[in-house]
Amino acid sequence: MTARSGGGLFITFEGVEGSGKSTQADALARSLSELGLEVVRSREPGGTPLGERIRDILLDRSVSGMEPRAELMLFLASRAEHVERVILPALGRGAVVISDRYADASVAYQGGGRELGIDLVERLNETATGGVQPDVTFLIDVSPEAGQRRKTRDPHALDRIEEEALAFHERVRNAYLELAAREPTMFQYWLHAPHK
Numbered sequence: 001m002t003a004r005s006g007g008g009l010f011i012t013f014e015g016v017e018g019s020g021k022s023t024q025a026d027a028l029a030r031s032l033s034e035l036g037l038e039v040v041r042s043r044e045p046g047g048t049p050l051g052e053r054i055r056d057i058l059l060d061r062s063v064s065g066m067e068p069r070a071e072l073m074l075f076l077a078s079r080a081e082h083v084e085r086v087i088l089p090a091l092g093r094g095a096v097v098i099s100d101r102y103a104d105a106s107v108a109y110q111g112g113g114r115e116l117g118i119d120l121v122e123r124l125n126e127t128a129t130g131g132v133q134p135d136v137t138f139l140i141d142v143s144p145e146a147g148q149r150r151k152t153r154d155p156h157a158l159d160r161i162e163e164e165a166l167a168f169h170e171r172v173r174n175a176y177l178e179l180a181a182r183e184p185t186m187f188q189y190w191l192h193a194p195h196k
Helices: 021-034 049-059 068-092 103-113 118-129 144-151 166-182
Strands: 009-015 039-043 096-100 136-141 189-192
Touching (some): 009 021, 021 039, 021 096, 021 136, 068 118, 103 166, 118 166, 144 166
Parallel strands (some): 039 096, 136 189
């Protein structure tokens, strides 16, 4: 894994399902592009051909009962490819990378939601990312109930993780809030979406 170099900017958006992070990431990408900046808009899992195939497996509702450690390893494999093939090259040429989710998502979802432990996931993330961290992370905080109401307008469109029980999503949110409290310099901006 190569070290980060170049003058680019790496921005990530995090939050529970239905928080609106994708919408906000798209809006920021459009605004920065209009200013004449090169913007690379990406997502996790995904962002590369291999990552998108892993995403299909991870979100497939027919893949039930996946072992939590196997789920985590698939996310990490997608992330390692994402860093090497997309993030580092873009940053190296001075682009702005905006990613819908990154390493913090695994800390929240697998460390907190799946109860594998935050410390374990952080250690494995270090290997997968080669130490590449965002310059800023936007955490969009909504209650899991509000997020699920937004997502369940079409229950047949829910993916494997979105359809998890409310208790799972509450653990995810709590892990995000714990991360933000522990690393205030990383989570420099907190956006609280309306709890509708």
